[in-house]
Amino acid sequence: MLIYQPPKSSLWGHSLGKKHFSVIGERIESFTTDTIEDPQCKGGYISILPTGFGKPLPQDVFEKFENYIGSKLVRGYSKLDEPQCNLALELALVMSSATKLKSQIRIAKKIEFQKWLLDGECITTPDTSNITWILGTTCSVSTSLYFSSDAEFKGFSELLVKHSLCKLNPKYLKTQKP
Numbered sequence: 001m002l003i004y005q006p007p008k009s010s011l012w013g014h015s016l017g018k019k020h021f022s023v024i025g026e027r028i029e030s031f032t033t034d035t036i037e038d039p040q041c042k043g044g045y046i047s048i049l050p051t052g053f054g055k056p057l058p059q060d061v062f063e064k065f066e067n068y069i070g071s072k073l074v075r076g077y078s079k080l081d082e083p084q085c086n087l088a089l090e091l092a093l094v095m096s097s098a099t100k101l102k103s104q105i106r107i108a109k110k111i112e113f114q115k116w117l118l119d120g121e122c123i124t125t126p127d128t129s130n131i132t133w134i135l136g137t138t139c140s141v142s143t144s145l146y147f148s149s150d151a152e153f154k155g156f157s158e159l160l161v162k163h164s165l166c167k168l169n170p171k172y173l174k175t176q177k178p
Helices: 021-035 059-069 082-098 150-162
Strands: 002-004 040-050 077-080 103-118 121-136 140-147 173-175
Touching: 002 150, 021 082, 021 103, 021 121, 021 150, 040 059, 040 082, 059 082, 077 082, 082 103, 082 121, 103 150, 140 150
Parallel strands: none
Antiparallel strands: 002 140, 002 173, 040 077, 040 103, 103 121, 121 140
């Protein structure tokens, strides 16, 4: 069994580029629909910070998100379930297209799966894999992925590249004892 997991020092995982998160969100949706069989959302979080050191926390932005997702933000942070993740992303898209946001917003959504498609063939992972998509002012992905072979890893990596998301680095692919 192989595991792909960048080191913990690489906290935010792989950058998803400098495109607007609406574009990246569309790519993620396309990748998930085309590649992941029965994805299970395990929730996520929202984090809102001021745009600079020493600047006040954006209370107006907090209130908009709190009212929209139905959850209190404590110091700009709240855990989210799947519907709340979707609502938070929806509001962030509306707010970012209507005005220039004066805060840094990060919304994470964790997806777990055990099956994915490669060239029309269903691949079953040796253990539950997960991808955490982090969207907002900056976009990235954090992963813990399991594969049975190098060919599966290469195929999955190529699918991420095909959807213009990121490229997995083979140096983080390790053999894991069962």
